[in-house]
Amino acid sequence: MDQWSGYLALIFSGALVTIQLTIYGCALALFMAFVAGLGRLSAHAPLRWLATAYIEFFRGTSIFVQLFWAYFVLPLLGVPLSPFQAGILALGLNVGAYGAEVVRGAIQSIPKEQYEATTALNLTRWQRMRHVILPQAFVLMLPTFGNNAIELLKGTAVVSLISLSDMTFQAQVVRAQTGSTAVPFLTILVLYFLIASVFSSGIRGLEHRLARGLEGTRS
């Protein structure tokens, strides 16, 4: 029983890496989602094309391929990345591409009257986005963003294959050392599920908070 506490500590240290990856990955994904999502709605055609190319490329190939490409090919092109950096880059860019479509969809679903009202009030384009459109659109984005965050968390398991010592990697280490398969894998399955549950309840709480005062505007 004594040895298990040591192995458990190993898995927890992996859990920490998984959580870090998820948080940094989500931050990059959120940033990319807004850049590319707003880019697709831009009035300038080249910006729209650039955003579309980014979205289609990262949605069209799998996270696994992107990760391997970032880790093995980018160094050959003169961009050396640590496994951690490659992991965040691939996860953030991949999930960001999915998020961009959410941003675009939510902004487009804001009724036309809202735009007309901002014109009537003589708001600038920036003021319109900042004070009228985004506060309403963001609430619509949140549930899907929550799902995307969980997809990203699940995606982090893939980084174990480029030798980053996340939870899945540590479970493999424990498996190799103890010969026991069921215990480490069941432990991390439960841990992944717990982390995912914390994320989704956090997002639900945020959604609840941000939706206050918007009752009249939502159909």
Next chain:
Amino acid sequence: MEWDWTFVAKIMPSLLRGAVVTIEATILGSALAMIVGLGFAILRRSPNKLISKPIGFFVDFIRGTPLLVQLYFLFYILPDVGIVLAPLVAGVIGLGLHYGTYTAEVYRAGIDNVPRGQWEAAKATNLTIGQTWRHVIIPQAIPPMMPALANYFVAMFKETPLLAAITVLELMNQARSAANFSYRYLEPMTLVGAFFLIISIPSVILLRWLERRFGKVE
């Protein structure tokens, strides 16, 4: 590092063999996901709480944990209890089960989307439960599900490289062994990416068409 076409020509046959396995796994996994998903959707609607609650938890659990770990689970743990699966079989079961939890939601939404009046009309015309499902509900529920189901099958296709981790010799694994053998990563990895784009861009176009043809269900 320069792009080397002769090396590309050399590894192409093994990559194509891998591509065939990738497509096989996707098709088998999709078929399994359609069946498993329907099972989950029906069991979750069960009026018996002892059935619907555990199934609901199981579905949420699978959706909340990584496919890679589930594959390891199937491939490494089941042999401990005496069930030895070939890598591809374990992979297909993993894909089918994982995506079955997603297709279950699609079935649920599709069935819920059939207006209540249809159920009432079926009752008014004295149809049995079986007739109601077969002649009234299913024919109306299926078409709006098509785009969403296809969407998940495309997503599954993009997740098949994970099967490399349980030693299935699919495209990604062939590319990795070619890369490890010759220490050239540029061509194999880029070709794998290109292959996925070649399949998934037409499938996105097909998806858009399905959405226009059958409408969208959320």
